[in-house]
Structure formats: structure tokens, C-alpha cells
Amino acid sequence: xxxxxxFLWGGATAANQCEGAWNEDGKGLSTVDVIPYGEDxxxxxxxxxxxxxxxxxxxxxxxxxxxxxxxxxxDIALMGEMGFKCFRLSISWTRILPDGDDEIPNQKxxxxxxxxxxxxxxxxxxxLVTIDHFDTPIELIKKYGGWKDRRMIDxxxxxxxxxxxxxxxxxxxxxxxxxxxxxxxxxxxxAGILYEEGEDKDQxxxxxxxxxxVASAKAVKMAHQMMPQAMVGCMLAAGQFYPYTSNPxxxxxGMEADKDNYFFIDVQARGEYPVWAWKRMEKAGVSIDCxxxxxxxLKEGVVDFVSFSYYCSxxxxxxxxxxxxxxxxxxxxxxxxxxxxxxxxxxxxxxPLGLRxxxxxxxxxxxxxxxxxxxxxxxxxxxxxxxxxxxxxRIAYMREHIxxxxxxVNEDGIPLLGYTCWGCIDLVSASTGEMKKRYGQIYVDADxxxxxxxxxxxxxxxxxxxxxxxxNGEDLD
Ligand code: BGP
Numbered sequence: 109x110x111x112x113x114x115f116l117w118g119g120a121t122a123a124n125q126c127e128g129a130w131n132e133d134g135k136g137l138s139t140v141d142v143i144p145y146g147e148d149x150x151x152x153x154x155x156x157x158x159x160x161x162x163x164x165x166x167x168x169x170x171x172x173x174x175x176x177x178x179x180x181x182x183d184i185a186l187m188g189e190m191g192f193k194c195f196r197l198s199i200s201w202t203r204i205l206p207d208g209d210d211e212i213p214n215q216k217x218x219x220x221x222x223x224x225x226x227x228x229x230x231x232x233x234x235x236l237v238t239i240d241h242f243d244t245p246i247e248l249i250k251k252y253g254g255w256k257d258r259r260m261i262d263x264x265x266x267x268x269x270x271x272x273x274x275x276x277x278x279x280x281x282x283x284x285x286x287x288x289x290x291x292x293x294x295x296x297x298x299a300g301i302l303y304e305e306g307e308d309k310d311q312x313x314x315x316x317x318x319x320x321x322v323a324s325a326k327a328v329k330m331a332h333q334m335m336p337q338a339m340v341g342c343m344l345a346a347g348q349f350y351p352y353t354s355n356p357x358x359x360x361x362g363m364e365a366d367k368d369n370y371f372f373i374d375v376q377a378r379g380e381y382p383v384w385a386w387k388r389m390e391k392a393g394v395s396i397d398c399x400x401x402x403x404x405x406l407k408e409g410v411v412d413f414v415s416f417s418y419y420c421s422x423x424x425x426x427x428x429x430x431x432x433x434x435x436x437x438x439x440x441x442x443x444x445x446x447x448x449x450x451x452x453x454x455x456x457x458x459x460p461l462g463l464r465x466x467x468x469x470x471x472x473x474x475x476x477x478x479x480x481x482x483x484x485x486x487x488x489x490x491x492x493x494x495x496x497x498x499x500x501x502r503i504a505y506m507r508e509h510i511x512x513x514x515x516x517v518n519e520d521g522i523p524l525l526g527y528t529c530w531g532c533i534d535l536v537s538a539s540t541g542e543m544k545k546r547y548g549q550i551y552v553d554a555d556x557x558x559x560x561x562x563x564x565x566x567x568x569x570x571x572x573x574x575x576x577x578x579x580n581g582e583d584l585d
Pocket of ligand 1: 122125286287345417482486530536537538539540545
């Protein structure tokens with residue numbers, strides 16, 4: 109009951125949720141820098157409230173985050189101590205290109221990530237780099253309206269070329285877009301989309317999705333040309349939709365809800381739109397700007413692996429009464445509460461077997477190696493007077509999920525490249541902007557208002573996860 113010898117155990121972060129230093133060393137402004145903390149956050153995330161700069165009335169958690177920018181050596185040393193084989197992080201587009209499409213990159217940004225990757229190598233940690241993790245440059249929104257515009261493809265490829273050129277000797281594993289299906293749920297955070305008065309949302313969303321898919325495919329091809337060893341993946345916010353009952357109407361509803369998400373990965377992993385996708389667009393009265401060259405590009409840019417985040421399964425019903433009375437789920441994915449499952453304080457339902465189910469479905473669907481690049485438990489932690497942090501709830505969550513993934517590997521024969529738990533170091537929550545929703549094995553002393561010493565502490569889960577990695581997943585006690 110072990111994992112393959114070269115299994116990539118580790119943890120995951122995103123630039124905007126951990127780096128801070130939002131305007132230091134030449135960094136430009138990005139979507140995530142202007143998404144505020146508090147009740148307006150979701151309105152901005154969803155593209156319903158326009159915010160293209162910061163104002164006095166709001167606070168912005170990403171500005172300081174957990175200050176990884178100035179602590180990365182200490183943080184990577186702690187990851188090394190846990191025995192990490194892999195560290196997933198994202199590059200901030202505007203740290204490299206402050207306006208998103210500058211001809212010459214910002215040298216300080218280039219140097220920063222080089223130093224981060226070199227630090228990883230010291231501990232034998234393989235970096236896994238997300239090129240775009242909820243991170244559209246504000247200047248490109250002002251210029252093009254974000255991913256609504258085809259010119260974003262070239263801007264993205266220019267950015268990719270700079271990354272590949274500068275880091276090809278240090279980075280082998282890449283992901284093009286984080287949770288690409290998030291575009292439908294949080295369009296501003298996912299793709300820099302703001303809806304204009306009277307604009308058809310479906311038209312905008314599918315158009316932006318198409319441009320991202322073409323950009324992703326072209327980046328995969330470029331990566332393979334520039335770095336023959338490279339492995340490039342797509343990334344899905346996963347979690348199967350269960351039907352609320354065995355009523356075929358519920359089953360059908362669940363299947364359709366899943367398609368919203370598979371829409372993207374079907375293209376990235378198979379190289380073409382499924383027939384139902386064209387029908388869907390037609391039904392929605394949408395016509396996308398898709399050229400013959402785009403279709404070629406999609407074919408030539410099929411990913412090497414399918415990565416995904418998994419926090420919970422989802423549940424849905426065709427009965428409007430059920431939906432009305434039981435809708436809750438997490439803030440991002442509206443879902444019906446599954447009566448068989450418990451939930452975290454944030455309403456994310458805990459379902460380890462759902463991970464095994466999701467892995468089976470994804471592997472059957474794509475026949476590509478999988479990579480679990482996010483999974484974890486957001487909770488409030490308490491620091492004891494001696495500095496210790498007891499987080500048995502997080503250990504229990506991880507233990508059960510790792511067990512389920514071990515079963516999927518050993519009993520179902522699913523090829524899995526690795527597991528990077530989300531927020532191995534505490535960081536700012538993407539959906540709520542809170543610090544108190546913590547995922548880490550490493551605690552950071554910072555609160556929701558950005559106050560604190562920013563000192564790092566080891567939680568109980570730190571020692572537990574270290575043992576798991578040491579035993580290559582055998583010892584989960
Ligand atoms: C995913 C994102 C991450 C991360 C995680 C946890 O959707 O890729 O950026 O934040 O979810 O979500 P949250 O931070 O909202 O708890």
C-alpha cells in the first residue's frame with residue numbers, strides 16, 4: 109500500500125495568496141491585487157462590481173499576504189524539513205511583465221523566481237509552476253477587456269516564452285491555467301472579465317474560454333519545443349456532481365452540471381471540443397470566434413497530464429424545491445447539501461471517497477496521468493501558549509483523502525504523478541480573503557487585517573505529513 113518510488117509529495121501555493129510585496133521591485137497591478145476583503149469580494153470576483161484600482165474604503169489581503177516574497181528561504185527550508193519532493197507555486201504575471209505585455213521583462217521579477225527555484229533544488233524539491241493562477245494584469249484589462257479579446261493569446265504566449273527561456277534549466281513541470289473552469293464561476297478572478305451593461309454573459313464567457321484554451325494549447329506546444337523534457341498539464345477545479353436522488357431527472361442534472369467543468373478539460377486533454385459543447389453554445393445563442401488555425405492549435409497542444417484540485421464533491425437536484433431548501437455548498441460552487449456528509453466551517457462537505465470517484469472518472473475520461481495539485485482542509489487554528497498548534501481535524505481530513513487516493517492508485521490502477529496539498533503554508537483564502545481559513549502545516553502569525561509578527565510555526569500536521577512522506581504514504585497513523 110505504497111506509492112510509486114518517484115511520487116511527488118508536496119504542497120501548493122499561489123503567488124497572490126502568499127507572496128505579498130504587491131508593488132515592490134517593479135511589480136505591476138494584477139486582478140488579485142484589487143480584489144478586496146469583505147462583502148464586496150464576491151461581487152468583484154464575479155465581475156459584477158468594477159474595481160480596477162485600490163481605494164481607501166477597502167482592504168486588500170494580497171498586498172501583504174504572508175510575505176513569502178521576503179520569507180521564501182525560510183519557508184522552503186521548512187518544506188525541505190517536511191521532506192517535500194515537489195512545491196507547486198505560481199508566477200505572478202505582473203512581477204515579470206508589469207503591464208502584462210512589456211517587451212523587456214522586469215529583471216527583479218525574473219531573479220526572484222530563479223532564486224526560489226534554486227532554493228527548491230537545494231532540498232531536492234521539484235518545482236511545479238502554474239503560469240496563471242487567477243492573475244490577469246490590470247493593464248491588459250484596461251487595454252483589451254481581459255480574456256474577452258483575442259489579443260490576450262499573444263500576450264500570454266509572450267509571457268510564457270519568457271518563463272520557458274529563463275527557467276527551462278530549473279523547471280520541468282508546468283500548468284497553464286489554474287482551475288480554468290473557474291472562469292464560469294468567478295470571471296473577474298479567473299479571467300479578468302467585467303461585464304458591460306447589456307452584454308450577453310454566455311457570449312463573453314465562451315469567447316474568453318476559447319481564447320484561454322487556444323492560448324493554453326499554444327503554450328503546451330511551445331513548451332515542448334523549447335523544453336523537450338517538459339511535462340505540461342491542465343488544471344480543473346474538480347469534484348463530481350452527485351444526483352440528490354436516483355430519479356433520472358436528478359442524474360441528468362448532475363451529468364449536465366459536470367459538463368460545465370469538463371467543457372475545458374475535454375478540449376485540453378483531447379485536442380478538440382466535444383460535440384455537445386458545440387450544441388450547448390448553439391443553444392445558448394453563442395457564436396465564438398474560432399478559426400481553422402485555432403482548431404489546429406488545439407489538436408497540437410494536448411496536455412501531458414491532467415491536474416486538479418479536490419476539496420469536496422458536489423450534489424444537485426432537478427427539483428427546484430430541493431434546490432431552494434438545500435442550496436448551500438461552498439461560496440464558489442452553488443450546490444445542494446448532501447445529507448450523508450459532514451462539512452467544514454465554511455460549508456465545504458468532506459468526502460474522501462469522492463476523491464477516489466473523481467480520480468476514476470477523470471482517468472477513464474482522459475487516459476492521462478493525473479496529478480492532485482490541491483486538496484486540504486480550511487479551518488481556524490489555535491496557537492497554544494508554548495507555540496504548538498494542534499490540528500487533528502486537518503490530519504484526519506488529509507489521512508482519509510490520502511487513503512482514498514492510495515486505493516485509487518493501488519486498487520484501481522490509476523497513474524498518479526503526485527499530491528501537493530493546498531496551502532502547505534497558511535495563506536490568504538481565494539474565495540473569502542480571510543487568513544483565519546487556514547490550510548497549512550506551517551502556521552503564519554498574521555490575521556485577517558494583515559497584522560501579526562509573520563513568524564512561522566510548525567503545526568502537529570507538519571510532523572504527521574513528514575512521516576507520511578518519509579514512509580511514502582505507508583504510515584498514515
Ligand atoms: C482553489 C484555488 C486556490 C485556493 C483553494 C482553496 O479554488 O485554486 O487558489 O485558494 O481553492 O479555496 P479558498 O481559499 O477559497 O478556501
